[in-house]
Amino acid sequence: MVVQAWEWLRRRKPLVDAGFASPLLVFSLPWLYATSYGVSEVAYVALTAALIGPLVLRRTYPRLVFAVIAVASGVQCLLGVNPVPGNAAVLMGLYTVAAGFSFRWGLAAAVVAETGAVMATWRYPTGAGDREYTFFMLTMMVVGVWVLGLHMRTRRAYLSSVEERAERLERERDNEVKMAMAAERARIARELHDVVAHNVSVIVVQADGASYAIDTDLGRTRQALETISSTGRLALAEMRRLLGVLRESDDAGEYAPQPGVAQLxxxxxxxxxxxxxxxxxxxxxxxxxxxxxxxTVFRIVQEALTNTLKHGGPKVTVSVRLSYSADDLEIRVRDDGRGAAAPDDGRGHGLAGMRERVTVYGGSVHAGPCPGGGFEVVARIPVREEVEAA
Structure with a gap:
């Protein structure tokens, strides 16, 4: 709610600027009936409105507002009208120009304000010692406001550069993650392609054997056809997975047998x-x-053990447990290492690769530090469809 209100105010600059100018207007009201300014009440109200009224558009048209206030103050000085509380608007305009524009614009505004200080010191004579004191105080106010505006401009530029750098780093991180996921998808596609190619090769070999034995050995022919049927079902299942995975490169290399559960x-x-x-x-x-x-099972265990080697710390132990049921396979890898205290260089994409692999088969992965220390990876992969096919 507070954030929404702040955003609503940021989009309405004149309203906010009017709020900042209101204390100066209130401070000017008690002086309406004073006679020390040498003008009538109507002229005083007109002068105050000319000085404070433009502040409503202070951040919308900063240079124009400062120019209007400076001109009004200059005319006031030339006509011999004594200074009024509304003359403080010159300092507000100076700050806005110095904080919102380049150094040259801020310096120009400071020169204009200092010119007004010189004119005020010359136009409104005081005692011999008071004139130098008045000039010194007015100059200090002009220089102080100008320096404050320069400081705010520098600070805003620094914050803007920090925000831009953070956004750039975030975009680079997102692009890096996307590239890593694309590379992982390409590797998964290549490995699935190898598996499907192996199944098709088995089908071809069994079909050739069945064609040779069909006239002499019906038993071997029937066995070959059953093998072709089961292998074809597995190949079709793998092809369905393959349709959802984009392959980035055709450089698959020579087909090679991939590791499985037996190699764990x-x-x-x-x-x-x-x-x-x-x-x-x-x-x-x-x-x-x-x-x-x-x-997929082999790669998940391999990646979890690799993470333990990299981040677990010295004297760490790890347990790997495979739990088979009628519906799914649960892979649980847990260590007693550093857990949440382990340093993260922000460049690891193993967990993203695990999720990509398991998602192909409709499974899930949970990985994170354990409450009592250490790190745990739990993956579940459905196996019922293959059990039924077998």
């Missing part, structure tokens, strides 16, 4: 050899899973 033991041993204490447990009976799902 080797991965754990490799991590142990680097000095990280790892425990690996499996709950439940592993169901039949396509090569694409197995690759």
């Amino acid at each position: 033991d080797d991965l754990v041993e490799q991590v142990r050899s680097s000095g990280l204490a790892v425990t690996f447990d499996v709950d439940g009976q592993p169901p039949v899973m396509s090569a694409g799902r197995q690759l």
Whole structure:
């Protein structure tokens, strides 16, 4: 509510400027019936309106407002009308020009205001010692307001540069994340392409075998056709995933077998050899899973262990648990390292890659520091459709 009110006021500069000018107007009211100014009450009201009225548009037309106030004050001085409280509007106009425009404009406004100080000192004679004091005080006020305006202009420029830099860094970070996600999608597409190519190769080999054995061995032919059917279903499922993933490059290289669940033991041993204490447990009976799902499981465990090596700290231990059920597979990797206290360089995109991989299969990933310390990654991947297909 407060923010909305502030934004509403920022869009209505004349209203805000009128509020800032109102104390000066109130201070001028008690002097309406004074006779020390050498003018009538009507002339006093007209002069006060000419000095304070333009302040309503102080930030809308700063230079024009300052010029009008300066001219009104100059005419007042030439006519011999004594200074009035509304003459303080000259200082308000000077501040606005110095704070909102270049150094040259601020200096020009200061010269005009100082000229008015000289004219006032000359036009309104006082005692011999008082004239020098009056000139000194008026000059100090002009210089002080001018310096304050310069300071505010510098501060606003600094804040503007900081905001611009923050926006630029935010755009760069967003672009970096998008590039990392695009690269991850390209890698996923290439790996899925390898899996589908492998399945199609199996289908071709089995079809050739069935064509050779169809006249001599009906049992082997029937077995080959069943293999073709199950492999084709898996290939079609992988192709459906592939349709949603954009491939950035055609440089797929030579097809190579991708790691799966069976290679997790080797991965754990490799991590142990680097000095990280790892425990690996499996709950439940592993169901039949396509090569694409197995690759996703392998990559999630690999990325979680890599994060522990990078950010866990010394003497950290980590547990890896795979829990199989009839509907899904849960992957839980938890360490007792630094957790939320771990330094973040802002360049890691492993978690984004995990989510991209799991989303392909309709799963979910949760990753974050644990309440008692450490870091945990929990991923769930549905497997029912493949179990039913098998």
